[in-house]
Amino acid sequence: MLVDTGSAVTLISKNVYEKLGEIKPKLTEVSTILTTADGEPMKVMGASNLLLQLNNHGFIHSAIVADLGDIAGILGLDFLSKYEVTISASQGTLTFPNFTVKLLIDSDVQATCARVQLADTVQVPGRAKMIVREKIDADLTGNVDSILEPIDGFQGEKHVLIPKSVVQTSDTEVVFSILNPTPHAVILKRNLTVASLQPIKEIMEENFQQPTSSTEKSVKIPEHLQALTENVSDNLTFSQRSDIGKAISEYADVFVGPDGKLGRTDLVEHSILTETDRPVKVLPRRLPISQREVAAAEIDKMLKNDIIEPSHSPYSAPIVLDEVKYLGHVVSADGIKCDPEKINSVKNWPVPESVSDVRSFLGIASYYRKFIDKFSTIAFPLTQLTCKDKRFIWTDECQESFVTLKNALISTKVLAYPMRTDKFIIDTDASNFGMGAVLSQVQNGEERVIAYGVRPFLGLKGDTVRLIENF
Incomplete structure (x- = not known):
């Protein structure tokens, strides 16, 4: 300025x-x-x-x-x-x-600055660059490396351009180039001032001082916030950068401290109606296996920084819940298990008296079949009752199958989550009634079941079943 x-x-x-x-x-x-x-x-x-x-x-x-x-x-x-x-x-x-x-007085800066003038009239051809040797209006004493800067009229505002460059002067002469980008020749008259010249040494030795105010206080930015000022846009002016620095210094207490904790504020208060209003609940989102470790690390970090805390409130939000009910299942940090509220209805389930009753019982039992080992084998007598053109006869085998399934549902195990870093174990088995498999992993030194898989042999002949067993 x-x-x-x-x-x-x-x-x-x-x-x-x-x-x-x-x-x-x-x-x-x-x-x-x-x-x-x-x-x-x-x-x-x-x-x-x-x-x-x-x-x-x-x-x-x-x-x-x-x-x-x-x-x-x-x-x-x-x-x-x-x-x-x-x-x-x-x-x-x-x-x-x-x-x-x-x-910064202009006379101090320009003390050794010289003007470059044309010694003779010059005609620069169209679309051409011309190298000229012209005179200096001051003696710079010998061969001196200098900065040549064109004056305003030769910086692109007119037809002829003189590039800013480092040149070597020889007493009162200097060699530089003139560019004419137009298709027509341009005539530059004698004694026309076209550029200024200043020795590089003088520029380096000058002691430029930044403007300072006698009433200005130094701005001190905490060390952990200095990156904020270093990463600002290059398009900002010096004044704008200074404003950002002062704002950060003045309001340093609103940023995260060096210990990483956010802190708390009492500047704003609000009330939550807990007696008449329904609790706010947000369903948890499904999380890919690859992101579970990241989510767990972030939750642990927020716990350590006192941002969140364990809660059993009916108010809920995704990720930070320690236990979630979803489609008849309870999902927790320990794994997946049956929803006790759904299973309680099985305790008092009456003995089926028709094929329709059997299908209803098998419907809820089959929904949780992944929690029951050898489900198809246990349920085979009941499954046979649902076959087409089969007479409904409730036998001792059917009663045993019915009671065994009820007890298995009431006492289901907690299935573990699959860990992509551990090896999977598959155990298979077969009988005259069906085949099954158990998918498991060794986690923390203990083999834990991830899922049970079953398939009954409905509609297959005895020879086929024996062939599968022998295989």
Whole structure:
């Protein structure tokens, strides 16, 4: 940002304005014609009231958005007068009523800067690059590595371009290139200033000072929050980055502390009606085996950080429940078991008196068959009663099958969850009535059943059954 007492108005670069993105204010038309120091008309986009910030102090001021090249903005006489700003050239300061800004005097920076002028009239052919040797208006003493920068008129605003480059000067001459991207030849007249030149050594040795405020306090950001300022977008300006740093420093207590615990707040209170309103329940979501370890680790982390706690409340949410009822099953950390409420109805189930009664009993028993070892063998006498054209005769075998299934359902085991990291074990068996299998794993040194599988031999002849057994 430049301070120019010769400028009647305050200007902001269009590049800075465009970086505001969606928050940039609308511009109003400017009727005044503005010109540069050399009399060239200035390209103006419009004017608006903008927030200008200097050393943490904000000023709402009307500024004109214009093409200023590499200059971010110009503080004009209107701004200096409105806010009673005093300039001290001897001390290099810009003094406001309540704070002071250190200035970087242009004469200090440009002390050894030289202008590059054309020694003769040059004609640059269309779509061509020309290497020229031109004169310097100051003696840089011998061969010096310098930075050559084109002036505003040769940075793409006109037809001819001069690239910014590192060059070596020879007393009062320098060699550089001129590019003409247009199809027509361009004539550049003698003594035309086209670029500036400054020795690299002088640039490196200059002691540039960042503007500081006499009333500004240093911003200290806790070590565990410094990554927040380091990871901000590169599109932010220095001022915006500073604002983020100050906000993080001021509200550091709302972030997670170095111990990883979130903490609590009493700033907001709310009430939950527990007498008349129904509890809020959210059904648990199915979780793939590959994600169960991750979920368990996150739950353990939240428990350690006092974010959650074990609860038997009717209020529920996914994942953090220690026991869930789902489709007649109880799912817990220990495994899967039958829902006791569903099984209790089996205790007092009356002895079937018809095929329809047998089918009803086998329906609920078959639903939990994965919990009962050799289910098809035990249920075979009852299954035979449901065959087509079979007379209903309740035998001692049927009674034994009925009682055995009832006891098996009441005392079902808890099935374990399959662990993808452990090996599976399959045990198979067969009889004259059916075949079965048990899928299990050794978990924590104990073999645990994951599921029982059964298949009755309905409609098969005796020879076929014996063949399967012998096989």
